Amino acid sequence: MWKQFFISRKFIIFTGIFIGISAAVLQKLGNPANMGICVACMERDIAGALGLHRAAVVQYIRPEIIGFVFGSLIAALVFKEFKARSGSAPLIRFVLGFLAMIGALVFLGCPWRTLLRLAGGDGNALFGLAGLITGIWVGILFIKSGYNLGRNQRTYPLVGWIMPLIMMGLFLLLLFRPQLPSGAVFFSSQGPGSQNAPIFIALLVAMVIGFLAQRTRFCTVAAVRDVILIKDTYLFTGVISLLLAALVSNLILKQFHSGFQGQPIAHINQLWNFGGMVLAGLAFTLAGGCPGRQLFLSGEGDADAAVFVLGMIVGAGFAHNFAMASSAQGPGLWGPASVIIGLIICLIIGFSMSDLMKKKKEA
Amino acid sequence: MKDNYSVVIFYSTSAAIRTESLAKKQGLAIKLIPVPRHLSSDCGICLQFNNEDKPKIEKILQDGKVEYENIYKI
Numbered sequence: 001m002w003k004q005f006f007i008s009r010k011f012i013i014f015t016g017i018f019i020g021i022s023a024a025v026l027q028k029l030g031n032p033a034n035m036g037i038c039v040a041c042m043e044r045d046i047a048g049a050l051g052l053h054r055a056a057v058v059q060y061i062r063p064e065i066i067g068f069v070f071g072s073l074i075a076a077l078v079f080k081e082f083k084a085r086s087g088s089a090p091l092i093r094f095v096l097g098f099l100a101m102i103g104a105l106v107f108l109g110c111p112w113r114t115l116l117r118l119a120g121g122d123g124n125a126l127f128g129l130a131g132l133i134t135g136i137w138v139g140i141l142f143i144k145s146g147y148n149l150g151r152n153q154r155t156y157p158l159v160g161w162i163m164p165l166i167m168m169g170l171f172l173l174l175l176f177r178p179q180l181p182s183g184a185v186f187f188s189s190q191g192p193g194s195q196n197a198p199i200f201i202a203l204l205v206a207m208v209i210g211f212l213a214q215r216t217r218f219c220t221v222a223a224v225r226d227v228i229l230i231k232d233t234y235l236f237t238g239v240i241s242l243l244l245a246a247l248v249s250n251l252i253l254k255q256f257h258s259g260f261q262g263q264p265i266a267h268i269n270q271l272w273n274f275g276g277m278v279l280a281g282l283a284f285t286l287a288g289g290c291p292g293r294q295l296f297l298s299g300e301g302d303a304d305a306a307v308f309v310l311g312m313i314v315g316a317g318f319a320h321n322f323a324m325a326s327s328a329q330g331p332g333l334w335g336p337a338s339v340i341i342g343l344i345i346c347l348i349i350g351f352s353m354s355d356l357m358k359k360k361k362e363a
Numbered sequence: 364m365k366d367n368y369s370v371v372i373f374y375s376t377s378a379a380i381r382t383e384s385l386a387k388k389q390g391l392a393i394k395l396i397p398v399p400r401h402l403s404s405d406c407g408i409c410l411q412f413n414n415e416d417k418p419k420i421e422k423i424l425q426d427g428k429v430e431y432e433n434i435y436k437i
Contacts, residue, residue, distance in 0.1 A: 222407050354377070
């Protein structure tokens, strides 16, 4: 019976509901508003804790990110799906992760937080969502034109264990909080970085999510891609379940405040709310999955997905050091320019790694 | 098609789409579907076809030089 449940549509709905409720509850337990879970924001906080950027209000080693990788690792080991693999254009994936993070930080959220912001009543998220879908749609055009990053190869198990080991290292830094002369490890004393749910509850919830997502292949970007590309709604039902569950939970916990002005960790410049997520959506689609999915893949041995995650963390460092990330006041000084340059880079990657160029060469 | 089909698992989404268009040209009854959950794959989309078309599908994959992971009977 369990086997049937694991492959049924009920299971993806269950997963979506679990993530939606968890996000609302983690917010109640201390995480920043409409940010019970946000893969981009939380990786950005980790980058800050390590000193890759010095934005003092967003520095914390988020146990949720660690839990996602551990949960997926455990599911992959239990169900014998752990498979060390790499070699599918890792450096391109690093660049895509870097650019995806910049886009996400111009909007202020990953696809998961886009849904959670909507579920919290933040109308600005509608523009982010529209941008995300537009970015995915452009990515699909490339996929239809033969875009691919080449196949990966099976490799030594150690390669697949690198990301879980990095996460273990981060977890030790979080537990023991060493203080070095440089100031690292940095932990915010105010702002979103100082707001956090209890470590072990956050870790445990995230591990359950990682476990469920590894089994269901939950992915917000592939959900939209599958609807457009092959008219399949399996993953999409999971995403809708997440949205509705978070909405209902927020209403019950009195965390729902509708409007555009004064939304938490958000700005009202709709052009760049939209533009930032076009860039993120395109980069995620070219890399094959949303940032959550990249974490789950890196937990089951996909070293290329791990490189994408590292690209996101480094990208977060750059986004804050080079005034690309937005704040509640609006886009950073270099935010709009970086989105445009990022889009150009994505288009070059899309064109040069598809059949569009090959055909020209042959002709 | 429900009880009597197989799927080709690919490394990339575009390989799946390319094979679909090649098979469509030959008039085969095929369909792109998400990879069944009990199989694991790096690409989320696979090609479903009738078991009796297996030789034709294999020939399309070979002639089209499409790299694929495996073929599974469902």
